[in-house]
Amino acid sequence: xxxETVRLxxxxxxxxxxxxxxxxxxxxxxxxxxxxxxxxxxGTTEKVKADISKLGSNLLVVRAGRPAxxxxxxxxxxxxxxxxxxxxxxLVAHLSGARAISPASQxxxxxxxxxxxxxxxxxxxxxxxxxxRDWKLVSGRPFSDSETRAGTGVCLIGETVRQQFFGAxxxxxxxxxxxxxxxxxxxxxxxxxxxxxxxxQDNVVLMPLHAYQRRIAGNxxxxxxxxxxxxxxxxxxxxxxxxxxxRDTRRITPxxxxxxxxxxxxxxxxxxxxxxxxxxGMLGAVAGVSLLVGGIGIMNIMLxxxxxxTREIGIRLAIGAHEKHxxxxxxxxxxxxxLLGGIIGILIGLSLAGLASMALTIPFAPSPAVVLLAVGxxxxxxxxxxxFPALRGARLDPIDALRHE
Amino acid sequence: xxxxLLITFDKVWKSYGEGExxxxxxxxxxxxIRRSEFVAIMGPSGSGKSTAMNIIGxxxxxxxxxxxxMGVDAGRLDRNRRALLRNLYVGFVFQGYNxxxxxxxxxxxxxxxxxxxxxxxxxxxxxxxxxxxVGLVGREHHTPAELSGGQQQRVAIARAIVTRPxxxxxxxxxxxxxxARTHEIMELLTTLNAELGLSIVMVTHExxxxxxxxxxxxxxxxxxxxxxxxxxxxA
Numbered sequence: 001x002x003x004e005t006v007r008l009x010x011x012x013x014x015x016x017x018x019x020x021x022x023x024x025x026x027x028x029x030x031x032x033x034x035x036x037x038x039x040x041x042x043g044t045t046e047k048v049k050a051d052i053s054k055l056g057s058n059l060l061v062v063r064a065g066r067p068a069x070x071x072x073x074x075x076x077x078x079x080x081x082x083x084x085x086x087x088x089x090x091l092v093a094h095l096s097g098a099r100a101i102s103p104a105s106q107x108x109x110x111x112x113x114x115x116x117x118x119x120x121x122x123x124x125x126x127x128x129x130x131x132x133r134d135w136k137l138v139s140g141r142p143f144s145d146s147e148t149r150a151g152t153g154v155c156l157i158g159e160t161v162r163q164q165f166f167g168a169x170x171x172x173x174x175x176x177x178x179x180x181x182x183x184x185x186x187x188x189x190x191x192x193x194x195x196x197x198x199x200x201q202d203n204v205v206l207m208p209l210h211a212y213q214r215r216i217a218g219n220x221x222x223x224x225x226x227x228x229x230x231x232x233x234x235x236x237x238x239x240x241x242x243x244x245x246x247r248d249t250r251r252i253t254p255x256x257x258x259x260x261x262x263x264x265x266x267x268x269x270x271x272x273x274x275x276x277x278x279x280x281g282m283l284g285a286v287a288g289v290s291l292l293v294g295g296i297g298i299m300n301i302m303l304x305x306x307x308x309x310t311r312e313i314g315i316r317l318a319i320g321a322h323e324k325h326x327x328x329x330x331x332x333x334x335x336x337x338x339l340l341g342g343i344i345g346i347l348i349g350l351s352l353a354g355l356a357s358m359a360l361t362i363p364f365a366p367s368p369a370v371v372l373l374a375v376g377x378x379x380x381x382x383x384x385x386x387x388f389p390a391l392r393g394a395r396l397d398p399i400d401a402l403r404h405e
Numbered sequence: 406x407x408x409x410l411l412i413t414f415d416k417v418w419k420s421y422g423e424g425e426x427x428x429x430x431x432x433x434x435x436x437x438i439r440r441s442e443f444v445a446i447m448g449p450s451g452s453g454k455s456t457a458m459n460i461i462g463x464x465x466x467x468x469x470x471x472x473x474x475m476g477v478d479a480g481r482l483d484r485n486r487r488a489l490l491r492n493l494y495v496g497f498v499f500q501g502y503n504x505x506x507x508x509x510x511x512x513x514x515x516x517x518x519x520x521x522x523x524x525x526x527x528x529x530x531x532x533x534x535x536x537x538x539v540g541l542v543g544r545e546h547h548t549p550a551e552l553s554g555g556q557q558q559r560v561a562i563a564r565a566i567v568t569r570p571x572x573x574x575x576x577x578x579x580x581x582x583x584x585a586r587t588h589e590i591m592e593l594l595t596t597l598n599a600e601l602g603l604s605i606v607m608v609t610h611e612x613x614x615x616x617x618x619x620x621x622x623x624x625x626x627x628x629x630x631x632x633x634x635x636x637x638x639x640a
Contacts, residue, residue: 318497321492
């Protein structure tokens with residue numbers, strides 16, 4: 001009986017190809033929009049997550065300056081004391097639960113090799129930096145402790161710097177000029193790619209902190225201290241310990257605000273992820289409104305269909321169709337129609353999302369759950385919006401219906 | 406005439422409208438029809454014959470009085486129970502054939518069986534039998550548009566008898582047909598009445614069509630004006 005009805009409804013859809021197509025269009029566009037939005041959205045979320053894990057996972061970053069409002073940038077306040085090596089030393093001596101602690105100072109500096117030049121992010125740091133940032137070397141070696149202490153002119157370069165100066169060649173042992181000082185390349189960093197904010201993470205030069213301070217910055221300040229938590233310690237537990245130690249060394253009594261800010265990269269990652277998820281949800285909801293409009297289109301066309309086929313309904317009722325047979329017939333027709341629209345919409349939506357993810361270089365992340373939901377939802381729309389017209393058909397008086405021209 | 410009663414009207418009224426504008430299509434009709442009778446209902450338009458036919462076919466219910474169909478008080482049944490009665494016991498033939506235009510002859514004939522929940526294969530077999538009974542073998546895959554008026558009416562008759570109903574209700578079955586086709590259709594109905602014992606109630610305004618029936622009931626202004634058995638007429 002149901003199969004019979006589905007066959008019947010497919011036939012009546014085929015009979016009116018153009019009209020059925022126009023009816024479907026609303027559902028197609030609605031479902032396509034929802035699917036595209038949600039798929040692109042979850043791709044973006046994945047991209048953001050990946051970007052943030054590139055910054056280093058379970059990472060705390062300490063900078064000088066009063067912490068700004070929650071979630072805001074910890075802006076550097078000129079009046080405050082910068083971080084110093086004794087702060088790092090105190091952390092190394094007293095902090096438990098950290099896998100790596102590393103100071104770092106950064107500056108955009110002109111780097112020259114031969115006749116080529118490039119403005120690069122130059123970071124002065126120590127050998128723990130690679131560990132703290134989860135960064136590996138493709139070749140060469142990190143700074144030795146003696147190089148770090150002495151501030152020897154050695155450096156590690158990122159992939160972009162290598163390509164600019166050496167192409168595919170081996171940069172090890174070459175001397176580059178950073179600002180006005182020369183520096184021997186001892187290793188090549190593993191490529192990290194761009195961040196979601198369009199920053200090239202491979203356009204970098206790392207050198208020992210003392211070398212950077214003496215020859216480039218001209219001061220003994222430290223911009224950031226990177227602290228990577230070990231596997232057993234959540235960053236939320238580590239953060240107060242860091243604060244206690246720094247308050248102690250920097251002599252800040254508990255009643256005063258600290259003059260440094262500790263940023264938890266994990267929390268930032270969570271915040272960004274939840275921001276993109278919220279965004280995705282909102283876009284999906286907006287797209288969902290068009291689904292509703294599509295549903296109204298279905299209702300419209302089903303009402304026309306019931307009116308058009310009043311006589312047919314009369315015949316069916318006269319020869320013994322039960323009210324529910326007529327109801328089911330039109331419900332099935334509406335459902336088949338909107339399901340068809342849903343399936344076409346899913347295909348179009350996924351294609352759009354695929355194209356968009358190529359264009360935006362985000363991962364293509366189709367979710368089976370979203371697809372199933374779209375199928376179910378479009379079927380539901382057919383049933384809900386098909387119900388009223390179907391009921392109208394089923395309630396027709398067979399005598400009137402037979403008289404209908 | 407000892408066959409059991411099929412239909413009884415007991416002071417049946419059918420009224421439309423309210424107050425001053427109230428019209429009585431049927432005004433206290435008494436009528437009894439036995440099984441295997443072939444009854445023609447005649448009368449001018451507005452005489453109540455169509456209303457009576459709709460009530461006989463369980464499409465409509467009386468405003469007052471009792472209509473029994475096969476001993477059941479059909480006038481008090483809800484529309485779904487009446488739909489069931491129609492499906493089980495009544496076949497309809499209309500003036501305008503009323504076939505589903507895009508379905509083939511066989512599909513049209515199968516239609517009542519679908520609502521009975523008969524399996525596809527059995528449906529096909531029964532439909533073929535019914536089409537054979539009305540002399541339409543070889544036309545089962547034609548759509549109504551590909552058939553002549555007479556052939557369409559035969560399909561409609563096949564659809565009406567495919568469920569082996571007790572009663573066939575025919576509303577001006579030859580109204581759209583020429584004389585030769587009319588004769589063929591009436592012969593067919595007479596044969597079905599005689600051979601299957603199918604009870605037939607037929608509304609017509611043509612006297613020569615009514616002559617095929619064994620009994621003629623004339624309606625006038627909502628009353629039965631005359632009720633004649635052919636045997637009596639002959640006598």
